[in-house]
Each structure stands twice: as C-alpha cells, then as structure tokens.
Amino acid sequence: MIHALIAPIVGLIGSVIDKAIPDKAQAAELKANITLEAMKADSAELKSATDIIIAEAQGGWLQRNWRPITALFFTGLVGAHWLGFTPENLSQETVNRLLDIVLAMISGYTVMRSGEKMMKTWKEK
Numbered sequence: 001m002i003h004a005l006i007a008p009i010v011g012l013i014g015s016v017i018d019k020a021i022p023d024k025a026q027a028a029e030l031k032a033n034i035t036l037e038a039m040k041a042d043s044a045e046l047k048s049a050t051d052i053i054i055a056e057a058q059g060g061w062l063q064r065n066w067r068p069i070t071a072l073f074f075t076g077l078v079g080a081h082w083l084g085f086t087p088e089n090l091s092q093e094t095v096n097r098l099l100d101i102v103l104a105m106i107s108g109y110t111v112m113r114s115g116e117k118m119m120k121t122w123k124e125k
Contacts, residue, residue: 010035043122046115053112071105078102 014031021027056063078098080086 010038043119046119049112050116050119053116067105067109071102071109074098074101074105 010031013034017027017030017034021030056067077086078095081090081095081098
C-alpha cells in the first residue's frame with residue numbers, strides 16, 4: 001500500500017524543496033500542497049479498499065467469509081506443524097511460506113480494519 005510510503009516520500013520531497021526554493025513561504029506552500037495531494041491519494045486508496053470490503057460483506061455467505069476461512073485454514077496448517085501433525089519431509093522453506101501467508105493475512109486485516117475505521121471517522125466529520 002502507498003500508505004506506508006507517503007510520509008518518507010513527502011519528507012524527501014520536502015527536503016528537496018527546501019534546497020531548491022530559497023523563499024521559505026513559497027517552499028512551505030509547495031510542501032503543504034504536495035502533502036495535501038498525497039493525503040488525498042492515500043484517502044482515495046483507503047476508500048476503494050473499504051468499498052471492496054463493503055461489497056463483499058453485502059454479498060453471499062461464501063463471498064463474505066472466504067477471507068476468514070482462508071485465514072483459519074493457513075493458521076491451522078501452521079498450528080498443525082507446531083503440534084507435529086505434518087509430514088516429516090516438509091521443508092522449513094514451506095513452513096516459512098505458510099508463516100508468511102498467515103502474517104500477511106493478519107497484517108492486511110489489521111491495516112484494512114484500521115483504514116475502515118479511519119474512513120468512518122473521516123466521513124463523520
């Protein structure tokens with residue numbers, strides 16, 4: 001997601017503007033405009049992701065629940081490995097990939113829920 005990149009990119013652009021434009025007021029105005037446009041782009045991305053989740057939530061049972069089912073399945077695979085219910089010839093690379101999938105799902109869910117809550121708060125203002 002672009003969300004994690006916005007602050008570093010705006011900071012980098014801001015330092016370039018400070019060096020390139022000697023007039024402090026003009027530089028501050030330009031940095032403010034760039035920051036505003038970056039925030040608008042980030043907001044649009046979060047809104048589109050939220051719209052996708054809302055559309056899935058309004059669909060059928062399988063459409064609403066495929067993500068949690070998938071997350072439970074892969075989490076179950078990791079748990080089964082830790083409890084010794086997997087083949088002995090399962091490579092560590094495969095186990096690491098399963099852990100990466102579970103981590104990505106948990107991280108994605110956390111980010112999307114945070115974005116959803118931020119959009120809800122933003123719409124209320």
